[in-house]
Amino acid sequence: MNIVVLVKQVPDTYSERKLDASDGRLDRDATDAVLDEINERAVEAALQIKEANGGSEVTVVTMGPDRATEAIRKALSMGADKAVHLTDGALAGSDAVSTAKALAKVIGTVDGFDLVLAGNEASDGRGGATPAMVADLLGVPALTHAREITVDGSSVTVRRETDDGVTVLTAELPAVVSVGEKINEPRYPSFKGIMAAKKKPVTTLSLADAGIDAGEVGSAGALSSVTSAQPKPPKSAGEKVIDEGDGGQKIAAFLVSQKLI
Amino acid sequence: MAEVLVLVDHVEGEVKKSTFELLTAARSLGEPSAVVVGAPGTAQKLSAALAANGAEKIYVAETDRTDFLTPQVDVLAALVGSASPTAVLVSASADGKEIAGRLAVRTGSAWLNDVIGVAGGDGVSATHSVFGGAFIAEAKSNTEHPVITLRPGAVDVEATAGAGTEQQVEVPAASGRGATVQSTEPIVGGDRPELTEASVVVSGGRGVGSADDFAVVEGLADALGAAVGASRAAVDSGYYPHQFQVGQTGKTVSPQLYIALGISGAIQHRAGMQTSKTIIAVNKDAEAPIFEIADFGVVGDLFQVAPQLKEEVAKRKG
Ligand SMILES: Cc1cc2nc3c(=O)[nH]c(=O)nc-3n(C[C@H](O)[C@H](O)[C@H](O)COP(=O)(O)OP(=O)(O)OC[C@H]3O[C@@H](n4cnc5c(N)ncnc54)[C@H](O)[C@@H]3O)c2cc1C
Ligand SMILES: Nc1ncnc2c1ncn2[C@@H]1O[C@H](COP(=O)(O)O)[C@@H](O)[C@H]1O
Numbered sequence: 001m002n003i004v005v006l007v008k009q010v011p012d013t014y015s016e017r018k019l020d021a022s023d024g025r026l027d028r029d030a031t032d033a034v035l036d037e038i039n040e041r042a043v044e045a046a047l048q049i050k051e052a053n054g055g056s057e058v059t060v061v062t063m064g065p066d067r068a069t070e071a072i073r074k075a076l077s078m079g080a081d082k083a084v085h086l087t088d089g090a091l092a093g094s095d096a097v098s099t100a101k102a103l104a105k106v107i108g109t110v111d112g113f114d115l116v117l118a119g120n121e122a123s124d125g126r127g128g129a130t131p132a133m134v135a136d137l138l139g140v141p142a143l144t145h146a147r148e149i150t151v152d153g154s155s156v157t158v159r160r161e162t163d164d165g166v167t168v169l170t171a172e173l174p175a176v177v178s179v180g181e182k183i184n185e186p187r188y189p190s191f192k193g194i195m196a197a198k199k200k201p202v203t204t205l206s207l208a209d210a211g212i213d214a215g216e217v218g219s220a221g222a223l224s225s226v227t228s229a230q231p232k233p234p235k236s237a238g239e240k241v242i243d244e245g246d247g248g249q250k251i252a253a254f255l256v257s258q259k260l261i
Numbered sequence: 262m263a264e265v266l267v268l269v270d271h272v273e274g275e276v277k278k279s280t281f282e283l284l285t286a287a288r289s290l291g292e293p294s295a296v297v298v299g300a301p302g303t304a305q306k307l308s309a310a311l312a313a314n315g316a317e318k319i320y321v322a323e324t325d326r327t328d329f330l331t332p333q334v335d336v337l338a339a340l341v342g343s344a345s346p347t348a349v350l351v352s353a354s355a356d357g358k359e360i361a362g363r364l365a366v367r368t369g370s371a372w373l374n375d376v377i378g379v380a381g382g383d384g385v386s387a388t389h390s391v392f393g394g395a396f397i398a399e400a401k402s403n404t405e406h407p408v409i410t411l412r413p414g415a416v417d418v419e420a421t422a423g424a425g426t427e428q429q430v431e432v433p434a435a436s437g438r439g440a441t442v443q444s445t446e447p448i449v450g451g452d453r454p455e456l457t458e459a460s461v462v463v464s465g466g467r468g469v470g471s472a473d474d475f476a477v478v479e480g481l482a483d484a485l486g487a488a489v490g491a492s493r494a495a496v497d498s499g500y501y502p503h504q505f506q507v508g509q510t511g512k513t514v515s516p517q518l519y520i521a522l523g524i525s526g527a528i529q530h531r532a533g534m535q536t537s538k539t540i541i542a543v544n545k546d547a548e549a550p551i552f553e554i555a556d557f558g559v560v561g562d563l564f565q566v567a568p569q570l571k572e573e574v575a576k577r578k579g
Pocket of ligand 2: 129
C-alpha cells in the first residue's frame, strides 16, 4: 500500500502563542515549533498499517517554511520512508482553501496513493477541515475523526468519534482518513531510527515544481483577510485563601456576593 | 433582501439549538433560508420550529442517500448557484466544519471558520476568538457567498417568526465516491446540561484521583445544576469519558461560572476555559497556575472543600 501522511509543524502549545498585530498572522518566530502531536498519531497509524501490509510505503507530505524539515525528520525517525516538502515564499499567508488545493496537488505527485492519513484538527488554527477539503479536491471519500482504522484489501473502515456520537464508515480505497486524539500512542523514535532518518529521501518542491499557480495561494490568493488582531488582556488573579476548614463556605460567600447563587 | 442559507442541524426529529443561533446571526446579513437535508419526512417535523425562529424560506432536500455528509455539500453547492446567497451559515461542529470546508472548496468561497460573530454592511466580516480566547481577530470575506461556521453558544437566540415557506429541492444522485455510513450511535446525554451550553461547569482533574471519586465533582455539579468537565489528565487516566474533556484538544467552554477541582491549570487546559466569566479553583498546591486566572481560589483539599460548598449551595436552595 502507498500511504501518504499529511503533517504540519505548529507552535509548541507549551509556549505562549501570538498573532502578529500588523497582519493578523501567526507569529511563528515567537514560539518553538514542533511536529503537531496529532500528526505523530497519524504517522503512528500509518506505520501500523504498513506493518500489517507487507510491501507498503509511507510518504510524509508537508507544506510549510524551511524549518518544517524538523517536523519531517521527526516523522522519518519514527519510521516513515520518505518525504515531500512543499515550500515557497509565495505560500505565506495561504488560507485553508488554498492550503487544501496545494496539498491535493502535491499528493497528486505521489504515485498511486491508496490512503492519505492526516490529523483531525491542527493545534494552531484548529481548522478541522483540511482533510475533508483535500478529499473533495481529490475526488475521494473522507473518513474523519477516526478512533479505529481497519484496512481490508481494497476497502477501509473507520470508527468515527465526535461530540455527537459514533459513526462507522466504510469506503473503497483510495481514501482520506483523519485520526482523532484517542487513536493510539505514538512511538518514540529509536536511536537507530534517528540515524536512519538522516539518509531518507526528502523531495523539496517549489510552487512551479508542483504545478501550482502562485496567484491561487498565499496572500495573493487569499479568499479572506484578517483586518485586525488584538490580544485580549489576560484574566488577573483574584483572591486566594488557604482552607482552614471553611473553604467551601468562603466560596459560597463569594458566589453569593457575585449573585451567582 | 438577499438570502442567507442556514444549514439545519437536527437529531431525531428535533432542531438543535445551535441552528436557532445560526438563524439569529443570519438575520444581521439578510433573509434567513433554512436548508433541511435528511431522510424523507424530516422537514415536516422541523418546519414549525424553524419558522418560529426566523426562517423565511425552508428548502426541503429529502433523500435516501447514505453517503456521509456529501448530500449536505451537494445540496448547499446547488443552492449557492441558484439562490446567490449573501453567505452560508453552518454550525461549527465536527460535521459542520467539514461540510463548510468542502463547500468553500467547491464554490470558491471564503471560509470563515469557528467565528463568534458576523457582521454585514460593506461585505461580510466575522470575529474569531483565537488560542482559547487569548486573541480576538476580525476577518473579512473577499468573495461572494462566504461559508461561515459559527461556534455553538456564541450568539444568544432571539426568536422572531419568519414565513417559513417550504420549497422542495432536488437532491442529486450520489457520485459513488463518498464514505458509506454503516451504523450510528448518538451520544446519549444524561440529565445534566450540555457542556458547551451550560452556564455553570464543574471540572475535575488528576487531583480527583479515581473514577469513583469523580462522584464528588458530579455531586457539586448537580447541586449547582452544572455540566461536568474534566482535564485531559483525568480523561487519560480513565476517570471520566473523553467527550467531557475541556481544553485545547477538548471542548471550549465559556460559562458564567467555572469551578476547577484538582486541576493544575496547564496552558492547554486554560485554552478551553479561560474566557469563562468567573473562575473558581480548588487546589492543594498554592503555586498551581490555575490560581493566576482564578477570581477566587482556595488552597486546600478538594475532598474537604467541594462537599462543604455543595452543602452551602443546597442550604441556599432550601
Ligand atoms: C498538544 C496537547 C494538547 C493538550 N490538550 C489538553 C486539553 O484539551 N485539556 C487539558 O486539560 N489538557 C490538555 N493537555 C494536557 C496538559 O498539558 C496537562 O497535562 C493537563 O491539563 C493536566 O491535567 P490536570 O491539571 O488534571 O493534572 P495535573 O497537572 O497533574 O494537576 C493535578 C492537580 O491536582 C492537584 N491536587 C491533587 N490532589 C488534590 C486534592 N486532593 N485536592 C486539591 N487539589 C489536588 C495538584 O496540586 C495538581 O495541581 C494537552 C497537552 C498537549 C501537549
Ligand atoms: N500545511 C500543511 N501541511 C501538511 N498537512 C497539513 C497542513 N495543514 C493541515 N494539514 C493536515 O490537516 C490536518 C488538520 O489540519 P487543520 O484543518 O488545519 O486543523 C493536520 O493535522 C494535517 O494532517
